[in-house]
Amino acid sequence: MDFAFSDREELLRKSVREWAEQELPPRMEEMEETGEFPMDLMPAMGRMGFCGVITPKQYGGTEMGNLARILVLEELGTVCPAIPMAMQVHHMCTYALVTNGSEAQKEKYLPPLVKGETMGVVAVTDPSGGSDVAGMQTSAEKKGDTWILNGRKCFITNSHHSDIWVVIAKTGEGRKGLSAFIVEKDFPGAVLGRKEHKVGLRGANTGEMAFQDCEVPAENLLGEEGAGMGVALSDITNCGRPGMTAVGLGILNAVLKEAAKFANERTLYGKPIARLQSIQNHLAEIYQDRELARLAAYRVGWMLDQGMRVDTESALAKSFACEAAARSARKAIELHGSYGIMNEYAVQRLLRDAIVTIPAGGTAEIAKLVMSRAALAAAS
Ligand SMILES: Cc1cc2nc3c(=O)[nH]c(=O)nc-3n(C[C@H](O)[C@H](O)[C@H](O)COP(=O)(O)OP(=O)(O)OC[C@H]3O[C@@H](n4cnc5c(N)ncnc54)[C@H](O)[C@@H]3O)c2cc1C
Incomplete structure (x- = not known):
């Protein structure tokens, strides 16, 4: 090793x-x-x-x-x-x-x-889908050499800055009922919807896109017809969750830096608060979260580079790193006293950013569903 x-x-x-x-x-x-x-x-x-x-x-x-x-x-x-x-x-x-x-x-x-x-965009989530990917309503129907897409996608990252959208839509029923398409922004019937105003990660654009009899040429089917669930899930597992793990890890690095800096600079009772044991405990717990998130993140990256499956490991890393980022950012705010909730201090933004990472790439509950399969397999 x-x-x-x-x-x-x-x-x-x-x-x-x-x-x-x-x-x-x-x-x-x-x-x-x-x-x-x-x-x-x-x-x-x-x-x-x-x-x-x-x-x-x-x-x-x-x-x-x-x-x-x-x-x-x-x-x-x-x-x-x-x-x-x-x-x-x-x-x-x-x-x-x-x-x-x-x-x-x-x-x-x-x-x-x-x-x-x-x-680039990957549009899976729609208002009736979300965690229930197969429940999406956005549909595609083949007419001659063209697929006609109808429906709406929500919470889509990069929506308003992208010319190239990978879109998952319903083309049938059951597990093979979804297909993936490459939609260009300028295809007839491809329409941008509203831009969302999020509490955190504000500089990453999130928005809606709609398909109103949107004409997609047959050659823009991505993969086989009926393979859309696999396209979406492999992308989320091998790329989306590892990526969100890294976002959480970046937040943890920043949280640790801000917390340690403040603890050294803020003086009470004639000495820096870094000398108080409860402040040291906060710092130690943030450090622990950062180090464990690092190990989980790097392991997933390494495993992917070895061509190994990472279903469980990427769900674990993503849910741990994003929850740890939120938990640690909150501790860092407490360590700052009232300064922590003032705009001049980065920790309040870092907490807002961390909260936004939690549903992105699949919620903590869905990550637990994935991990529970590995947990149950431990019985055999
Ligand atoms: C910043 C950000 C960026 C995003 N970018 C994209 C993007 O680029 N492309 C894209 O397609 N989507 C994107 N999303 C959407 C994201 O993937 C979904 O929000 C997420 O999958 C959850 O879906 P939902 O919001 O509809 O929640 P729901 O699925 O409605 O979930 C509601 C609640 O029910 C729980 N729940 C659902 N199913 C179960 C279950 N089986 N067991 C236990 N609990 C359950 C959930 O955990 C949650 O707590 C983004 C979201 C965010 C916040």
Whole structure:
């Protein structure tokens, strides 16, 4: 067993950190106020290799792998968690195309995504679906050489900044009743809905999209007809949950840094509060959460790079890291006293950001359903 990162991974971590510390802080206030993702940074993130970190080189990616992806998202999230929220869904779009796309689809759609010319979308959730993926109402019906999509998707990351949407829709009944499609923003009948105003991760755009007799050419079916549930679940398991784990981990890094800084700077009774044992307990618990989230996150990235299944591990890592981020951010606020709930202090934003990670990529209850299968198998 080897817990050391390679020189290449250390270098990647350092370069992402330097870039993020320089480019992101000046943008964060505006992101917080407007709820807009800074699209003008996308080409730079494309050049830095963030957008194509898990995309094969033949389509312009850097193909650095899943552990490298976790490191990129973690470092971005340590500075500004909304950026990896958006980026991880962008990766989910590239992942869906790489693993299910025809050669023609990959050649057409991956290069602009990898270069950061647009953002990627994966639209699974609709108002009647959510955790019950098969319960979705968004439908697709084949008419000649065209699929006609009708329905509405909600809570979709990057909705208003994307030209390329991977959309899951109902094409039949039962487990093979869903199919995946690549929808271009400008296809007739593809319509953007409202932008959501979230409490946290505000700089990651979330919104609705609708399909009103939307015409999708037959060649834009992604994978086989009836394979949509597999496209969605493998994307959520292998990309979405590991990505959300990294967002949670980035928040934990930031929470720990803010809490330790405040504990050293705030003086009471003539000494820094870091000398009070209950404050040390808070810090130790935040540190413990961060370290365990790190182990869980890196294990999933490593396992994916070995070609191993991660159904249980990615559910565990995601639910642990996101819950730990919220728990630790709350402790950090308490450690700040009343300063913690003032806008000038980052910990209040970090708590808001952490809360938003909990349903994204599947709720904690659904993660427990996945883990309970492994728990029950322990009896045999
Ligand atoms: C920031 C953010 C970004 C997102 N981005 C995307 C995106 O890009 N693409 C996309 O498709 N979706 C996206 N989503 C949607 C997200 O995946 C869903 O919100 C999530 O799957 C939960 O669905 P729901 O909100 O409809 O809740 P529901 O499914 O209605 O759940 C309501 C409650 O019931 C519980 N519950 C549901 N089923 C069970 C069960 N079987 N057992 C026990 N409890 C259960 C849930 O845990 C929850 O507590 C995003 C969400 C957020 C917050």
